[in-house]
Amino acid sequence: MGTESKRQQRFAGVIQQDLAELFQREGNSWAPGAFITVTRVRVTPDLAIARVYLSFLNTKTAKDDLAHIQSKTTEIRYKLGTRIKNQARIVPQLEFFLDDTNEYVEHMDKLFEEISKEPRQPD
Structure with a gap:
């Protein structure tokens, strides 16, 4: 996908803000116990489709909640x-x-932590 126009970005921002408020108010009924964040919204050039990216906190069943x-x-x-x-x-x-x-x-942090714990080999 190419760069987004100002119009797409502005419309995506409106959708992101309104969906964030909607998930804050009613998200508990759709994903009990989870804190849902709308991290990004991408809109097609004709503004007909909005791809919404969600992040789930305080849950182990993010895929089930998304479904x-x-x-x-x-x-x-x-x-x-x-x-x-x-x-x-x-x-x-x-x-x-x-x-x-x-x-x-988190995965990358764990990897870097493991790497830093390994003993250094002499040159």
């Missing part, structure tokens, strides 16, 4: 539509993805 949220996409899209109806002509289709950046960072 449950994906099953509630139409409900979430409707609620988003009621929020952005004055800012957008159409409410984009939502596609949810797991943002595993935090897991990757």
Whole structure:
């Protein structure tokens, strides 16, 4: 995907902010006990599809929680539509993805820790 236009970035920002508020208020019913963060939103050039990246904290079942949220996409899209109806002509289709950046960072930290604990070999 190429660089996003200002219009795409602005629209993605609006969606990200409104979805973040929506997940903060109602996310517990979709993923009990999990803290859901909308880390990034990418919008297609025609603004018809929004790819939403979610990060889950305080849960061991992030993939299951994501699957449950994906099953509630139409409900979430409707609620988003009621929020952005004055800012957008159409409410984009939502596609949810797991943002595993935090897991990757933790994994890399563990690797670096192990490397630093290994005894150095003489030159």
